[in-house]
Amino acid sequence: EAAHRLFSPGADFLKGVVAMDGLPRDDRLEVCFAGRSNVGKSTLINALTGRKGLARASNTPGRTQEINFFTLGSSHYLVDLPGYGYANAPLPVVERWQALLRAYLAGRANLRRAFVLIDSRHGVKPPDEEIMTLLDRSAVTFQAVLTKADKVKEQDREKMLAQVRERLSKHPAAFPEIVLTSSEKGQGIDTLRAIIATLP
Ligand code: GTP
Numbered sequence: 446e447a448a449h450r451l452f453s454p455g456a457d458f459l460k461g462v463v464a465m466d467g468l469p470r471d472d473r474l475e476v477c478f479a480g481r482s483n484v485g486k487s488t489l490i491n492a493l494t495g496r497k498g499l500a501r502a503s504n505t506p507g508r509t510q511e512i513n514f515f516t517l518g519s520s521h522y523l524v525d526l527p528g529y530g531y532a533n534a535p536l537p538v539v540e541r542w543q544a545l546l547r548a549y550l551a552g553r554a555n556l557r558r559a560f561v562l563i564d565s566r567h568g569v570k571p572p573d574e575e576i577m578t579l580l581d582r583s584a585v586t587f588q589a590v591l592t593k594a595d596k597v598k599e600q601d602r603e604k605m606l607a608q609v610r611e612r613l614s615k616h617p618a619a620f621p622e623i624v625l626t627s628s629e630k631g632q633g634i635d636t637l638r639a640i641i642a643t644l645p
């Protein structure tokens with residue numbers, strides 16, 4: 446099917462970008478992965494592409510400090526964004542990443558969907574609200590992806606889904622379907638591949 450066709454040629458690292466003028470040409474469909482530091486963005490990209498070491502994942506929050514572009518086949522880019530809400534780097538550094546992140550999310554013409562990753566244990570936090578509001582204003586459709594589903598019990602998961610659903614209802618650019626994932630267990634990965642492969 447579509448997901449198999451898109452993902453079987455494989456993914457490769459293209460480049461890390463530190464300023465808007467370093468962005469690759471916008472001649473491919475693009476999806477990005479946004480979320481608080483340590484939520485599991487890089488790990489999710491590795492799970493989707495089936496390449497463990499492709500995006501650098503780490504226990505150290507703030508690992509991804511650039512906008513990292515990966516080619517997927519010949520038609521798509523996957524984009525790993527620096528985490529937000531991470532205060533433990535020098536302030537000017539944090540401010541530079543945040544400015545770049547905002548400029549990218551607001552101004553990328555070929556960006557078809559932003560996946561906003563939310564930790565299943567923590568739910569939607571103020572910095573997530575900020576990003577979702579920015580995406581509303583920029584008219585970028587975004588979809589919530591709950592990560593680390595393997596870390597929560599079934600009843601807590603339901604509560605979290607309800608909280609996220611309620612928050613999304615306030616955001617005009619939010620796509621209503623929430624994807625529940627575990628990069629560890631492979632849960633939701635095929636669903637997300639299919640979503641990426643069949644974007645309008
Ligand atoms: P930054 O680059 O710092 O913004 O973080 P990130 O969002 O890219 O997170 P990353 O993928 O580096 O993952 C952070 C930690 O969470 C790592 O130790 C991962 O192994 C762990 N992790 C990611 N996804 C899952 C998951 O589905 N289940 C579990 N149990 N752990 C996960």
Ligand code: MG
Pocket residue numbers: 486487488501502508509525528
């Ligand atoms: Mg990362």
